[in-house]
Amino acid sequence: MNDAVKDAVKNRQPASLIGQRITKLDAPEKAAGKTRYVHDIHLPGQLHAAILRSAHVHAVIKRIDVSRARALPGVHAVLTAADIPGEHTHGIVIPDWPSLIGVGERVRYVGDALAIVAAETREQATAALDLIEVALEPQPVIADPVQARQIDSPSLHENGNLLKHIKVRKGDMAQGFAEADLILERTFHTATTDHAFLEPECSIAQPTADGRLYLYVGSQIPYADRNQVARALGWPDERVRVVGQLMGGGFGGKEDIAGQIHAALLAQATGRPVKLLYDRHESLIAHPKRHATQIRVKMGARRDGRLTAVQTELYGDAGAYASLSDKVMTRATTHSAGPYETPHARADCYAMYTNNPPSGAFRGFGVTQSAFAVESMIDELAEQLGIDPVELRRRNALRVGSVTNTGQLLHESVGLLECIDRVDSEMRRRAGNDPFRARPTPGQEHRVRAWGFAAAYKNTGLGGGAPDRAQAEVELYEDGALEARVSSAELGQGLVTVLQMIVAEEFQAPLDQVRVLVMDTDLTPDGGPTTASRQTFVTGNAVLQAARTLREGLVRVLAERFDAPPSQIRFVEGLALVNGHTAPLGEVAAIMKSEGHSPRALVEYWAPATQPLGAGGDMHFAYSFAAQAAEIEVNTRTGEVQVLTLIAATDVGKVLNPLGLLGQVEGGVMMGLGNALTEHFILEQGVPFSDRLARYRIPNITQTPEIVVLHVEHPASTGPYGAKGVGEIVSIPTTPAITNAITHATGVRITRLPVDQEEIALRGEGRGR
């Protein structure tokens, strides 16, 4: 034993890992370029796949002739809808998305697949696509959700174009507006945006000698992939094994099927491994986007700034297929009164099918859009009432004891006021007492600066009555290694490090004694989808429970073996301490085995129950809160906006790893900045203009401001060590903090995203002189 261990053993006061700055488990390999992503895998005998996509926005297929393509040298299979042995459609919520569009069927967006090819080389597969003859009959295009709801619009799906009408009802709107001294009404528009994860989608399907199929893919929901691939093949789920690989980013964009089924069908047809790589163009046109929305907000307030009523009407562009639109637009709707208490609230959302690419999950999950609308309105309300915008937010902010617009009484873990106060004092420390006044930049013509402020909240977990659970397994090996196993996904957000910390914490074992296995449906139990900022909370709790269950098992065995009371048994530095004996954990595993016990524990954790929307009660088991302030500089001649400083405070319940949290905040802020200023997936009558990265501008280093990160901790009693979700909330207030700052600097009210530089230059010219 070295001295440190001796000291630790003697003192028996283990230091907690929780809250310590821990470097990422997977970072050393990634920094060396050694990490294997799907595209880096090459299987012997591997074929390459290519997909013939519609290119037409809306049409009925009359004929598909693949005979010439099949005859091309090197081509092993050309498949159409008629060749699918199992179910023809997929989808996580509603299975309405055809894997291939057959003759007589309808293409509903440019990315719809008509035929798939497997060939010896990627070039041959691509060349074969040109030989496929398709006859189709173009149909009128539905380009936006408002048009989709018009009575004379053609129906894109059997049940019409309305995917879902989502309603929030609280109090009495007539009374609420009657009580108001001021009523404001305004309509906002947000753009379709893309995740632009740096790693394009790739799937490799491999038939095995025993008649199964292995699928190598970077997926946020490995078990959902397994189920959807198995259904397409007409197989039981267990015959498919998803071997998930580390992902080059996901952000919600790798939840839906994107190539998995196609690769599997081709592998099954050819008996060979098949790699299907999307190039960036294909990735951009095919995978689901963030919903474009139109949001009308009507807000009433008393003279003192207290809200009396908030009414919203939302249109969400669901695109061609359902994907996660139901859930995303529900979140947009329930969060559309902002993180404020209002006695009367009403929201109606129409999630509409259109001929645009499907919309689905994207970090923020609908709340990004409604937060922009409501935070812009709150600022305007403050201006018209002559109240400081921070003070107005403070007066209405959700706090313990508040009832949300869905009727949920918040009984704990509401750190919003502290977030607001911390950001406010940091902002005023830098800017003085009048931060929202426009200030010409000294010595620079046509440049003007101002601050803007915004607040937000975001649920942790699925909520709305959905069963939210995760299985996890923890095992102790005879070499002393501890292993956590769960199918949850590592997209770069740092889940494996959090899980490693939790196991190390529970056994007081060194971090490097703990390994984490994820994303393999044969080897890891189902942790549920990596979505809704839920993994630290839900999977974290599952791993915590599994670790504690295993630890209790060790204690029982040790207590018996050494005739010690269980309360006297301790774990320190990878050792078990019993009655003056010390036993390395590996030895304890051997003891357990010798006594016929298995040194592992599998648990299923169920998050606290939630209620469906409309039922009142707890729609979500936890919320995270945030406030942000942005200082911007506008060039009033060009309309160019530079964000100079961004102050972000986030109530995450409990900081588990400050280094990981910093990464989430800074990355989230930059995504919110892009959403405000540059990101726009441009569609013209359903045809993407933004079909390559040069036409979709994500922020680069030149746009990165100084980012000041403040952590706020109002623990959630049911969270692991008090923690709640962080992945999404950090990105949500950024956009309105920036747009509110632009308004303060120029007088131009921003109602449309991304910000139109020309509009600022045109209308905001007066301020910079």
Next chain:
Amino acid sequence: MSTPAELTTALPAEPRAELTVPLRFTLNGVQQHTTAPVGTSVLTLLRDRLGLTGTKYGCGEGECGACTIVVDGASVNACLMFAADLDGRSVTTIEGLAADPRARALREAFVEHGAVQCGFCTPGMMMQATQLLARCAQPDEAAARAAIEGNLCRCTGYKKIVEAIVAAGQAPASEGRR
């Protein structure tokens, strides 16, 4: 891109298949003798023919920088360069940085400062940063920011990457470090 009709008809039925050029170049310090189809990019050559998959495909059009490599001392997007143009040149990829002391300091700093999230932009960032440290042993923040202007990262917000690059320059002399 349009092609004159007579050239089109002159092409073999299998596009690009057999038109290859011989290549001699230095790859991570080792002489390579190989051939490559004329239209092949350096990225494809490295990844598919030579099995060096540390260099990433992100966009194929020089926008993202995930495929950054160093050719004769200059950083290059491997997706934009024809393999045929490598003849007679010297190439370094992320795999070639394994023993480089500056790169070692950078790797440690990237890990320590949380500059790595999904890791997909990281090889390109490492190549740019190594180039920077070769030019300027102790870059300041402005120099570090300038060095990665051509490289996109969607996870980190860049701040930690800049911090890591500056810190690597401040690290004790790399020689003799573990």
